[in-house]
Amino acid sequence: MNFLEDYQLAGNEIEIFKYPNPVLKKVADPVTEFNDELRSLVKDMLYTMYQAPGLGLAAPQVGKSLRFFVMDTDYLREEISDAQGNESYKLSEFNPKVIINPLFKDHEGQILYEEGCLSIPGIFENVKRAEKVTVEYQDMWGKKHTELAEGVFSVCLQHENDHLDGIVFLERLSLLKKNFLRKKFLKAQAMA
Numbered sequence: 001m002n003f004l005e006d007y008q009l010a011g012n013e014i015e016i017f018k019y020p021n022p023v024l025k026k027v028a029d030p031v032t033e034f035n036d037e038l039r040s041l042v043k044d045m046l047y048t049m050y051q052a053p054g055l056g057l058a059a060p061q062v063g064k065s066l067r068f069f070v071m072d073t074d075y076l077r078e079e080i081s082d083a084q085g086n087e088s089y090k091l092s093e094f095n096p097k098v099i100i101n102p103l104f105k106d107h108e109g110q111i112l113y114e115e116g117c118l119s120i121p122g123i124f125e126n127v128k129r130a131e132k133v134t135v136e137y138q139d140m141w142g143k144k145h146t147e148l149a150e151g152v153f154s155v156c157l158q159h160e161n162d163h164l165d166g167i168v169f170l171e172r173l174s175l176l177k178k179n180f181l182r183k184k185f186l187k188a189q190a191m192a
């Protein structure tokens with residue numbers, strides 16, 4: 001079993017910090033050590049993302065101000081519960097990506113896509129993004145890669161990369177819409 005296949009068996013669920021936690025506003029630091037500690041955090045973040053479920057999860061969202069995120073825009077997930085009634089999940093298809101120290105090279109076109117965020121649960125809104133992006137990044141072993149992304153994959157890369165710069169998707173909306181959704185979210189949180 002390879003590393004990315006066994007996260008769903010070996011991962012731990014970790015706390016996702018909610019908006020407006022200050023860690024979500026910080027500009028994150030580059031990853032400089034590609035060690036087991038990093039890979040263990042990646043595994044837990046993937047497990048937590050699929051558990052939620054969500055399409056992406058950035059390190060600042062779990063309280064680590066580091067420039068990396070995990071994502072998967074292409075998976076099939078099934079809820080399972082054991083004899084004690086504990087809820088879990090099983091993935092029959094998945095395509096996890098671990099993007100470390102991303103650097104965007106090219107932006108092309110425009111796409112409007114309805115986004116949500118695990119740090120702002122219950123809030124969804126159309127956001128304008130580049131349709132295609134080229135990104136350079138490192139993997140968990142520090143190896144460099146370049147990828148051309150489009151559609152949902154491109155949207156997700158840009159959303160997660162914003163988290164590394166202390167930006168949540170509400171900041172990409174008009175001030176009016178941002179304030180409305182911000183209030184709506186804070187009110188719902190207060191009542192929860």
Ligand SMILES: [Zn+2]
Pocket residue numbers: 116117118119159160163169
């Ligand atoms: Zn997000």
